Amino acid sequence: MSIIQSVINRLPGEQMGYVDGVNRYLRDRPNLIALLQLSLGLFLVFVVLGVSLLIVVFYSFVRPVPPESLTDVSVTLEHYQLGFVETTFYLRVMWDSFVIAVQTTILCILLAYPAAYFIAFSDLEYKNIWLLLIIIPFWINLVIRTYAWMLILGNRGLINWLLIDLAGFVQDPIPLLFSQGAIVVGLTHVFLPFILIPIFTSLDRIDRSHVEAAKNLGANKLQAFYEVTLPQSLPGVAAGVMIVFVLSFGSFLTPILLGGAENIMIANLVEEMFGQINNWGLGSALAVVFVIVVLAIVYAFNRLIGLKELYSQEGEAQ
Amino acid sequence: MSDTPIVRAEGLIKDFGDVRAVDDISFEIEEGEFFSLVGPSGCGKTTTLRMIAGFDRPTAGDIYIQDERVTRAPPYDRDTGMVFQGYALFPHKTVGKNVGFGLKMDGVPEDERAERVADVLELVDLPGYEDRYPSELSGGQQQRIALARALVIEPSVLLLDEPLSNLDLKLRKQMRFELQRIQQELGVTTIYVTHDQEEALSMSDRVLVMNEGEAEQIDDSLSIYNEPSTRFVADFIGEANLLEGTVVDRNETGIDVELDGVGMDARVETGNGDRIDRLSSGHEVTVSVRPENISLSRDVDGDPTRTNHVEGTIKSFTFLGKVTRFLIDVNGEEMLVEVPGRAGQQRFQNGQQVVVEWDPRESIVVGV
Ligand SMILES: Nc1ncnc2c1ncn2[C@@H]1O[C@H](COP(=O)(O)OP(=O)(O)O)[C@@H](O)[C@H]1O
Numbered sequence A: 001m002s003i004i005q006s007v008i009n010r011l012p013g014e015q016m017g018y019v020d021g022v023n024r025y026l027r028d029r030p031n032l033i034a035l036l037q038l039s040l041g042l043f044l045v046f047v048v049l050g051v052s053l054l055i056v057v058f059y060s061f062v063r064p065v066p067p068e069s070l071t072d073v074s075v076t077l078e079h080y081q082l083g084f085v086e087t088t089f090y091l092r093v094m095w096d097s098f099v100i101a102v103q104t105t106i107l108c109i110l111l112a113y114p115a116a117y118f119i120a121f122s123d124l125e126y127k128n129i130w131l132l133l134i135i136i137p138f139w140i141n142l143v144i145r146t147y148a149w150m151l152i153l154g155n156r157g158l159i160n161w162l163l164i165d166l167a168g169f170v171q172d173p174i175p176l177l178f179s180q181g182a183i184v185v186g187l188t189h190v191f192l193p194f195i196l197i198p199i200f201t202s203l204d205r206i207d208r209s210h211v212e213a214a215k216n217l218g219a220n221k222l223q224a225f226y227e228v229t230l231p232q233s234l235p236g237v238a239a240g241v242m243i244v245f246v247l248s249f250g251s252f253l254t255p256i257l258l259g260g261a262e263n264i265m266i267a268n269l270v271e272e273m274f275g276q277i278n279n280w281g282l283g284s285a286l287a288v289v290f291v292i293v294v295l296a297i298v299y300a301f302n303r304l305i306g307l308k309e310l311y312s313q314e315g316e317a318q
Numbered sequence B: 001m002s003d004t005p006i007v008r009a010e011g012l013i014k015d016f017g018d019v020r021a022v023d024d025i026s027f028e029i030e031e032g033e034f035f036s037l038v039g040p041s042g043c044g045k046t047t048t049l050r051m052i053a054g055f056d057r058p059t060a061g062d063i064y065i066q067d068e069r070v071t072r073a074p075p076y077d078r079d080t081g082m083v084f085q086g087y088a089l090f091p092h093k094t095v096g097k098n099v100g101f102g103l104k105m106d107g108v109p110e111d112e113r114a115e116r117v118a119d120v121l122e123l124v125d126l127p128g129y130e131d132r133y134p135s136e137l138s139g140g141q142q143q144r145i146a147l148a149r150a151l152v153i154e155p156s157v158l159l160l161d162e163p164l165s166n167l168d169l170k171l172r173k174q175m176r177f178e179l180q181r182i183q184q185e186l187g188v189t190t191i192y193v194t195h196d197q198e199e200a201l202s203m204s205d206r207v208l209v210m211n212e213g214e215a216e217q218i219d220d221s222l223s224i225y226n227e228p229s230t231r232f233v234a235d236f237i238g239e240a241n242l243l244e245g246t247v248v249d250r251n252e253t254g255i256d257v258e259l260d261g262v263g264m265d266a267r268v269e270t271g272n273g274d275r276i277d278r279l280s281s282g283h284e285v286t287v288s289v290r291p292e293n294i295s296l297s298r299d300v301d302g303d304p305t306r307t308n309h310v311e312g313t314i315k316s317f318t319f320l321g322k323v324t325r326f327l328i329d330v331n332g333e334e335m336l337v338e339v340p341g342r343a344g345q346q347r348f349q350n351g352q353q354v355v356v357e358w359d360p361r362e363s364i365v366v367g368v
């Protein structure tokens, strides 16, 4: 006999009735049970992700960090003051990171859209295989792929070798590696599939008769693309932009390998505060501001694009 | 004006790999005509229409719209307005923007556009729907919008690909009249694709019956029904008893045919065009008799001189309201007979011996 059962059996009559009532209540409400099960999952996610985030928020507002005991802490804004009032250095790094993320996103769109368009609108028989062929290289370990860019962009790398030894265009190597440009190239490489797939999916789903209808009504290829194909693929672009932007904004490894000491991003700073300088308070303040900035951008972007996504969903319903 | 056809197709052929979807189709369509392409699914109707619109390039043959050769012209350089089977309304544009699209591509200024859109929405009985999205409309309404979008550009020819096939039966019948009204009101030359022979006959001035990519017959609705030129047309359009036989005699008014299957001699006094004149003794022919042109009688021992009669047994019958349909066993062959009115059912029962009889003028040679 289970423990619960034995406990229930020992309950006085009045409480027995109560347990029965709860049972009946739950039986009559299957949705409630589902909700309870769901909230268990949500609760675990919250514990794992939410609590750690809460600790960071907590650290950013107290002194000393980490606190020695819960009774011996005082609330303070000094970490924020140190990070964002006394110096513009951290804000500049954040701005640089933002610019890198925007450039990466734009480059990703420019590369992914034509590729996705070509695959989706071609007469290729096995479109998914072509998509896979583009994506397979991305299964190679991130560090290895990033090192490959060092081999390509370095002073004795592939590009400089071509320019100096083969073509003789220049005498001295062009400094390509350890620049913001190198970071953008590396990040673009890393995140390309994340935007290629949603763009492909949205393009592939477009009813071809819509394009034909546009042409029938006098639109040439370019007009048909601009009026019909492009707007209907925007939800896919938006989804891809969101992913690429957020991931590259917070990227850590690529700037270390390709950016060098000069070009760091916000995640590198946070890591430095926690790992090397041992200023957890400042690190936490940076992290909190960064998360707020990302959330604000995501929110603003959704407000801007959300409307269009609404149409396309309604369009599918018909 | 009226002597130059609006659309002319000459020997159109379209191959998809090994499949010949359209096989040597030619026709001419006059101004204001309602012309239908009808045939079973997969017979090449859509492909023919798409070649006219410019979405598929013919393997061979030529297409002329208003005497201009457009065989290789892109769709946007042809003066056609097409209603797609699934309507193909732009889901991200409002009804007003959908309908105004062709005008916008044409460079019509915005205020004139709005006016013409409003007019055409009035025509299709959906005035003031400019600001809705297609997803907010019912199937029938979407259909009207698709029609309005094709009409507003005032095309030389309106192309309709099974426009009613996605609607339920009642709406379909209603839209049939609606379409006819609009077509007549505007006098727009129309090519209408359907697999529904009833739809084609009831709406069209002329019908092209297609089968496996080939043209079986081009004619007005009445002739298609009453004088089918091939066995396929007789069978596909309406219903027909197709009886195989051999010509045994001929004179001025017609031919005598020995129908082997049902075991009788029949006189046939019509054939399509000059066909019957070319027949003489010994020719193998197919004779078509419509079920509604056959009468039944219980008078087995009646006048033996009457023409075209044969004895049979009632296998089954179904009361359908206006008519009763009988399946008659005639010497091992089945014949379909329709008797109008209530009398049909009351006078006969299963297993009964009956005489099947028809007028020589109501049967026709359809296959030689
Ligand atoms: N794009 C295509 N590729 C290959 N075969 C096609 C294509 N379009 C149509 N077909 C074939 O051509 C034939 C005629 O098709 P279609 O014109 O759509 O017939 P219908 O409209 O009369 O039903 C069919 O056998 C169909 O399978």
Ligand SMILES: [Mg+2]
Pocket (backbone or CB within 6 Å): B042, B045, B046, B047, B162
């Ligand atoms: Mg079709």
